[in-house]
Amino acid sequence: MWEWLAENAWLFWLIAVVVLAAVELLTLDFLFLMMATAALLAFGLSWVTDSFVLQVVAFAVTSVLLIFLVRPVALRRLNRSTPDTASNTDRLIGLPCQVLEAVTDRGGLVRLEGESWSARSVTGEPLPAGSDAWVHDIEGATALVAPYPAAAADGRPAPRPSY
Incomplete structure (x- = not known):
């Protein structure tokens, strides 16, 4: 050998x-x-x-x-x-989404980046279908979403809340 x-x-x-x-x-x-x-x-x-x-x-x-x-x-x-480049699901955090089916703390459905995602309300507050929300976090294949604040009086979007 x-x-x-x-x-x-x-x-x-x-x-x-x-x-x-x-x-x-x-x-x-x-x-x-x-x-x-x-x-x-x-x-x-x-x-x-x-x-x-x-x-x-x-x-x-x-x-x-x-x-x-x-x-x-x-x-x-x-x-x-490539400083702080978010990839995969990390890049979705902070993006706006639209509620397709009412979202509660138990479940729901949102449209995110043109795709349907299962979702849960991060605040526990129910979000009605048709409302706007933003992605707080991603857990597996579920988006944790929060209500998107209304636009300010001067037309600028309101700042995103932090939890």
Whole structure:
């Protein structure tokens, strides 16, 4: 087994690169990308030297350096380019919606972003069909909604209440 590994170290490192890159695609945390890059270096080194121990040491040292020096910079840069970007259901919080079926603290139906959502009143106050509301939170597939305040006298929308 060890003899085969020593003779085919390049194949071991190539498999390691592919597996680590695949895991990175699942996690998207840059940790496995750094390790895949180190495995790629070890793959290149396997063509220069037959010393598997040297390849493992190079992989380990490069992994540690990349994880502690390059990864934080890459994460900061990524987070700076997308600051506080709400995604999935988080982006729906604070949006207005229209009540399709009366909403109570037990249930109801609202139109949100062109889709029908099950809804519950966050204040416990029933909302009649046809009224306007806003999304306070999302719990699973249920929108927790509150009554939308009436517009101010000068036509500007009233500020959203906070709970």
